[in-house]
Amino acid sequence: MSKSKINLSQVDLSQVDLSTTIAGVRFCNPVIAASGTFGYGREYAGLIDVSELGGICTKGLTLNPRQGNAGQRLHETPAGLMNSIGLENPGIAVFLEKELPNLRALGPAVIANLSGSTVEEYAEGAVLLNNSSIDMIELNISCPNVKAGGMTFGLDPEAAASVVWPVRKAAPDKPLMVKLSPNAPDLAAVARACVDAGADALSLVNTFKAMAIDINTRKPVFDNTSAGLSGPAIRPIALRMVWELYDAVKVPIVGMGGISNTNDALEFLMAGSAAIEVGSATFAHPPAMIEIINGIAEYMERHKFSRPEEISIR
Amino acid sequence: MNDQKQSLLSILISSAVINQEIFRLDFIWKGPVPKPGQFFLIKPKRSAVFLARPISVALWQSDTVRFLIAKRGRGTEELLAMHLNEEVELTGPLGNCWEDFFPPENTQKPIALLGGGIGVAPLEGLPREFPKYDFDFYAGFRTGFKTDEERYGILGPAAFNAQNLIIATEDGSEGKKGRITNFLDPTKYAAVYACGPTAMLRAVTEKCKASGTPCYISMEKHMACGVGACLGCTVKTKNGNRRCCADGPIFPAEELIFE
Numbered sequence: 081m082s083k084s085k086i087n088l089s090q091v092d093l094s095q096v097d098l099s100t101t102i103a104g105v106r107f108c109n110p111v112i113a114a115s116g117t118f119g120y121g122r123e124y125a126g127l128i129d130v131s132e133l134g135g136i137c138t139k140g141l142t143l144n145p146r147q148g149n150a151g152q153r154l155h156e157t158p159a160g161l162m163n164s165i166g167l168e169n170p171g172i173a174v175f176l177e178k179e180l181p182n183l184r185a186l187g188p189a190v191i192a193n194l195s196g197s198t199v200e201e202y203a204e205g206a207v208l209l210n211n212s213s214i215d216m217i218e219l220n221i222s223c224p225n226v227k228a229g230g231m232t233f234g235l236d237p238e239a240a241a242s243v244v245w246p247v248r249k250a251a252p253d254k255p256l257m258v259k260l261s262p263n264a265p266d267l268a269a270v271a272r273a274c275v276d277a278g279a280d281a282l283s284l285v286n287t288f289k290a291m292a293i294d295i296n297t298r299k300p301v302f303d304n305t306s307a308g309l310s311g312p313a314i315r316p317i318a319l320r321m322v323w324e325l326y327d328a329v330k331v332p333i334v335g336m337g338g339i340s341n342t343n344d345a346l347e348f349l350m351a352g353s354a355a356i357e358v359g360s361a362t363f364a365h366p367p368a369m370i371e372i373i374n375g376i377a378e379y380m381e382r383h384k385f386s387r388p389e390e391i392s393i394r
Numbered sequence: 395m396n397d398q399k400q401s402l403l404s405i406l407i408s409s410a411v412i413n414q415e416i417f418r419l420d421f422i423w424k425g426p427v428p429k430p431g432q433f434f435l436i437k438p439k440r441s442a443v444f445l446a447r448p449i450s451v452a453l454w455q456s457d458t459v460r461f462l463i464a465k466r467g468r469g470t471e472e473l474l475a476m477h478l479n480e481e482v483e484l485t486g487p488l489g490n491c492w493e494d495f496f497p498p499e500n501t502q503k504p505i506a507l508l509g510g511g512i513g514v515a516p517l518e519g520l521p522r523e524f525p526k527y528d529f530d531f532y533a534g535f536r537t538g539f540k541t542d543e544e545r546y547g548i549l550g551p552a553a554f555n556a557q558n559l560i561i562a563t564e565d566g567s568e569g570k571k572g573r574i575t576n577f578l579d580p581t582k583y584a585a586v587y588a589c590g591p592t593a594m595l596r597a598v599t600e601k602c603k604a605s606g607t608p609c610y611i612s613m614e615k616h617m618a619c620g621v622g623a624c625l626g627c628t629v630k631t632k633n634g635n636r637r638c639c640a641d642g643p644i645f646p647a648e649e650l651i652f653e
Contacts, residue, residue: 116624116625117619117623117624118623119619119621119622119623119624123619123621123622123623123640124621124623126398126399126400127399127400127401127485127621128401139623139625147634147635148625148628148635150630152616153616153625153626153627153628154616154617154618154624154626154627155616156443156444156445156469156616157444158442158443158444159444160444161444161445161618163618163624163626165624165625165626168625168628168635311444312444360444360618362619362623363445363446363618363619363620363624364437364444364445364446365401365437365483366401366485367401
């Protein structure tokens with residue numbers, strides 16, 4: 081064996097209908113690139129055929145540009161990684177002008193991940209997104225790496241509603257998905273508060289708050305002390321959370337957390353996810369999402385399923 | 395944006411231990427031809443670490459690519475333990491290249507290549523690929539080579555195809571005694587290309603700034619995606635954060651802010 085291209089399509093995708101609709105948005109398949117792991121879509125050009133993806137979530141966007149966090153931003157664990165990027169992004173206006181036209185042209189559904197420090201900042205950002213060509217907003221109330229805002233809105237039902245409702249009002253034309261934090265003490269209560277405040281869908285999990293210490297410098301690895309853990313290490317916990325969330329709310333759920341291969345993706349779809357997001361796995365193995373799409377198609381063919389929803393066991 | 399990159403399943407065809415710290419791996423590579431200064435993400439197919447490791451390409455031929463790697467942690471130890479014919483996932487070539495910063499072809503002065511330790515690796519391909527330019531090669535190490543295998547394994551053809559080869563060791567056991575930057579006179583050169591430990595990079599930046607010589611540095615950072623998507627490897631510059639993997643790994647020294 082000398083060389084084999086990894087992203088060979090093994091199934092004629094046109095034979096299996098993988099499409100799914102979430103909050104009115106059509107995805108050609110239920111596999112979405114997770115926020116913060118896929119840039120603005122063009123970075124992976126050449127490595128995979130980006131047009132085959134169901135959707136792409138942008139890097140977390142804020143009203144104004146952000147520099148992100150200082151110090152080390154990545155730390156590998158035995159089955160995943162911790163990150164402390166801190167929402168570095170060029171600001172929504174620059175995203176809309178410089179990145180969105182190209183991202184839009186790639187083909188997959190475009191989900192803008194919206195973050196902020198204050199309710200006002202979130203709402204102003206939502207207005208800009210409402211007047212753009214994006215397909216959906218993923219409201220990020222679960223980033224563990226910023227001091228103000230971010231995850232603090234996602235830990236408590238009242239705090240969550242206090243930002244979901246203004247964003248809902250500020251972006252009346254866009255489907256609204258709220259990305260939840262696994263660090264919330266009562267996730268079901270936060271989820272219900274989001275739905276009551278106008279969320280059309282929920283995505284979870286964001287990263288788990290975690291930390292590492294450098295035994296040589298005798299200091300925490302990250303300037304913020306803690307960081308967000310992702311990857312296979314969190315997958316069984318994330319799966320349990322998706323399963324439980326399915327019982328708590330009626331809106332569609334987009335599940336994620338360490339999904340690395342077809343088997344992982346099918347578990348999340350069986351647990352009640354309408355679609356799944358893949359993040360860190362793309363770092364470890366760039367063709368992961370393409371292999372998962374093909375794997376889901378093969379599984380559906382084997383089981384004579386005509387729609388991805390039939391995979392669910394809920 | 396560099397679109398000339400691929401993820402390919404390949405195999406290890408040759409490996410050699412060069413000394414206690416450094417080893418060499420050759421893989422089959424039938425993807426886009428790399429340029430000196432670019433890097434690959436390398437991960438054995440059977441691996442116990444999560445992320446691929448970013449390693450600068452040292453040399454290549456039509457169907458193979460060679461890496462000179464320093465043992466640093468679990469990821470590089472796993473690479474060292476690879477068997478011949480073992481499968482590996484290679485992603486690349488990634489990042490910018492020295493060529494992006496070449497002085498005009500009619501320049502009268504040579505280019506200085508400055509490598510500290512394993513930092514010689516990303517400079518290896520330059521003299522072979524660009525015979526039109528004259529290169530002097532400066533290589534600094536803590537201590538000297540114990541065998542010829544070590545000498546030729548680490549220095550390779552870049553050093554021996556250079557007009558002048560200047561070696562310095564901190565203990566004086568090989569070449570000149572002292573830090574390699576002490577023996578570099580930037581005024582003799584059209585540009586200085588450097589890679590190595592931060593202390594060396596800081597010193598060469600200062601020296602080149604004082605003499606007004608353009609200096610370009612290949613930086614090293616922990617990486618996750620390697621393609622500019624995750625922003626995990628940002629380098630601080632006077633123009634804000636830049637991505638080591640996609641905007642670099644080579645940056646003009648005058649822009650860098652060393653932490």
